[in-house]
Amino acid sequence: MQWATGALVCALPLLTGTCKIGDITNPPPPLGKLAVSPAAVVDSAAVGSVARRSWTVAISNAGQGVLSWTAHADGVNWVAVSPTSGTAPGSVTIVLDPAALGMGVYRDTVMLSADGAANSPTALPIEFAVRPCATAAVVPDIEISDSLRTSDCGAPHRAGHFAQLYRFDAAPGDSITLALASPSFGPHVVLDSSMAATAPPLAEAASCPGQGGACLSYVLLPRAGTYVVEATSVTAGQIGAYSLSVTRPRAPNLPDSLRQLRSDSITAIPVGGAVDQGPVVLGGALSDSNAQDTLRLEVEVRPVGTAFTGTPTAGSARVANGRRAFAAIAGLSNNTSYHWQARTVDQTGRRSGWGAFGGNAESGADFTVAIPQPPNSPADQGQFKADGVTSLTLDGTTDQLSVVFKALVTDPNPADQLHLDVEVEAVGTAFTNTPSGTGVPVANGGTATATVAGLVDNTAYH
Known part of the structure; x- marks a missing residue:
């Protein structure tokens, strides 16, 4: 009995050590990753x-x-x-x-x-x-629309300013025109042959004379190579949309809407019309693909029948691109018909072709100068009886109460028509310069007649 009891006591500690309740009911916490x-x-x-x-x-x-x-x-x-x-x-x-x-x-x-x-x-x-700043390759004669952003690089030649950069290749002696415009910021354009900020740029501008925006006109490029354009702002930190044009020089356009005017520069002279004064004014609308160009009008005026030579006879003052220019023409000959042509010239001397006025044949008159002048004194005067045939001699006598007077009438103005005025007064009565008889008009260089009736019998006349 004691042995059995001893065996039981010995087994209980063993069971107690291997059967903990907590180890069975509480697993370890899950592991995050x-x-x-x-x-x-x-x-x-x-x-x-x-x-x-x-x-x-x-x-x-x-x-x-x-x-x-x-x-x-x-x-x-x-x-x-x-x-x-x-x-x-x-x-x-x-x-x-x-x-x-x-x-x-x-x-x-x-x-x-x-x-x-x-x-x-x-x-x-x-x-x-x-x-580093990236540059976009462009070929001149291009218009670019883009925006300055805070993600753009800093302008190489303008610290604290954002810039977009463009590059183009040029040959020695080339010239380039740049125009930068923006509705959002004051534009500033820079041209150089490198992006290094250690030397002054080749050229820069923050304005464009006579226009908005900033422009560099006809900048001569001193050497062959790549040139860089900085599109940037006047004020540091400005951003917004802009447009940039990079163009090579081009000839201006033909003059448009050619007009011929009287000396008041208002009254038009119709094609083929006559003008009764010496000076005339010729005008046209001038334009150029280079928006910042200034332009003038050159005209060549020749008498009808004289061929154009391509040499201007007059020119206008310089005007802004898109404006109308006028050239005054003096020294024209009276009673002469003229034709004319015109061209546009920019500030670099580049010229458009010639454009003829009127759309009519060059053998036709564009305008005629016809300044009124008094007719010449009558010539080859004669006095005749009422039949207009029987001549009366000086101091002669007629048995009729009417006399026909004849004379050759001429005028410096070829197209004028002329009539003959005659004043007849009794001898001893002074002339009053009031005609006693007037004839019908005749062509310049013709013979005009005038009849004086109601003469008094037995009276001498002069």
């Missing part, structure tokens, strides 16, 4: 830009349970992390700021941690390249 996507942040920005680059990094739990995380950067001033803590699933925003950075490649690490989780801490590499 930190997952980050993407695994790295790689980005770039233009030097001088200030637009911040933003990345969203997803944080998740690839394991079990609740995963609380924290995030922090190494403290550099160009990386910002927000928020710095949270619970998965969630995200963190990484902001990269290029404003204070020069050109180069910058690296940092954002550390993400979760207590008790696998993959904790996780290092998120950051690589940020600040690159």
Whole structure:
């Protein structure tokens, strides 16, 4: 009996040591697993830009349970992390700021941690390249529409200003015209053969005489190679839409809407019409594909029957592109018909072709100068009886109470028609310059007649 009791006492401690209730009913807590996507942040920005680059990094739990995380950067001033803590699933925003950075490649690490989780801490590499300004290749005779943005690079020749850059190739002796306009900012255009800011540019402008915007007209390019255009602003930090034209010199357009006017520059002379004054005014609307050009009108005026020589006889003052110009023509010959042609000339001496006025044949008159002049004194005067045939000699006598007078009538104006006025007074009575008889009109150079009736018998007349 004692042996049995001893065996029982010996077995109870063994059962007690291998059968703990707590070990069976409370399993270990689940293990979280930190997952980050993407695994790295790689980005770039233009030097001088200030637009911040933003990345969203997803944080998740690839394991079990609740995963609380924290995030922090190494403290550099160009990386910002927000928020710095949270619970998965969630995200963190990484902001990269290029404003204070020069050109180069910058690296940092954002550390993400979760207590008790696998993959904790996780290092998120950051690589940020600040690159040189990019230039877009263009071929002259192009119009560009774009915008300045805070993500654009800093203007090489204007610190603190944003710029878009364009490049073109040129040969020695070429010239170029640039025109920059914007409704949003004061434009400033720069031309140089390099983007280096260590030397003054070849040319720059913040205005355009006679027009809005900024322009450089007919800049002579000193050497062969690539040239760079900076489209930028007058005031630092300005942004907005703009248009830029890059053009080579071109000849102006033919004059349009040609007109011929009297000397008042208002009253039109119709095609083939006559003008009774010496000076005339010739005009036309002038235009050029280079908007900032100033232009003048050149005209060649020749008598009908004389061929054009291509040599101008008069020119206008210079006017803005798209305006009308007028040239006064003096020294024209009276009683002469003329034809004329016109062309446009820009400030560089480039010329359009000649354009003839009127649309009529060049053998026809565009206008005729016909200045009124007094007719010449009658010539070859004669006095006749009423039949107009029987001549009366000087101091002669007629038995009729009417007399016919004849004379050759001429006028400096070839187209004029003429009539003969005759004043007859009794001898001893002075002339009053009041006609006693008037004939019918005849052509210039013809013989005109005038009849005086109602004469008094037995009276002598002069």
